[in-house]
Amino acid sequence: MEASCIRIQFVLNGRPSSAEFTSDTTVLRLIRDVLKLKGTKEGCGVGECGACTVIVDGKAVNSCLMLAAQLDGRAVETIEGLGTPEALHPIQEAFVHGHGVQCGFCTTGLLMSTKALLEENPSPTRADIATAIGGNLCRCTGYHHIFASIEAAAARSSSKD
Ligand code: FES
Ligand code: FES
Incomplete structure (x- = not known):
């Protein structure tokens, strides 16, 4: 049909x-x-x-x-x-500074998952982060820097509250 x-x-x-x-x-x-x-x-x-x-x-x-x-x-x-090259969103800044990006293929998906997470839960635990990005595969970073980047983004957004 x-x-x-x-x-x-x-x-x-x-x-x-x-x-x-x-x-x-x-x-x-x-x-x-x-x-x-x-x-x-x-x-x-x-x-x-x-x-x-x-x-x-x-x-x-x-x-x-x-x-x-x-x-x-x-x-x-x-x-x-989310942001522009001239004015990155705070989550993008956190990923750049936290080395949460290597080849970058997974990055846009991770950034969007992170945005949805932090809007719903501005102070996530490691377990909350693991759940939120559980469907986002990254073959480069080993995830350590991604978790650290998301925690930095969360700390930054809650310090502005
Ligand atoms: S392209 Fe949609 S989940 Fe892989
Ligand atoms: S940075 Fe390469 S797949 Fe995640």
Whole structure:
């Protein structure tokens, strides 16, 4: 059966947006191929690696597993909404200073998982962090620097409260 065409209204990185795509389009394909935002990465494509993580209505989700049609009326945040090269988001700064980045392929997904975590729980324990990034695989860092970076980001955001 041929996929039908769908049009949705949603909020993308704080701005009202609309998009048109076929009904079999995933959020990942919408973001990368239709909206041309290439910061969200495709790793496994089947929900195993977390490279494609974005935030939908405050929750971190694997964008490769969600249909774009499900975004209608909802708010999606991608890495492009987090910070800019000139003005990094505090979580990005913490990863840079904490050496939480090596090849960087997993990084955008980790940053989005971290943002969702800290918005819900500004003072996470190590166990909370492990749960929040449990779906984000990193083949480079060994995770030590990632945990340290997230703890630094949390300390920084709670010191501003
Ligand atoms: S690309 Fe979505 S979880 Fe791996
Ligand atoms: S920094 Fe290379 S996969 Fe995580």
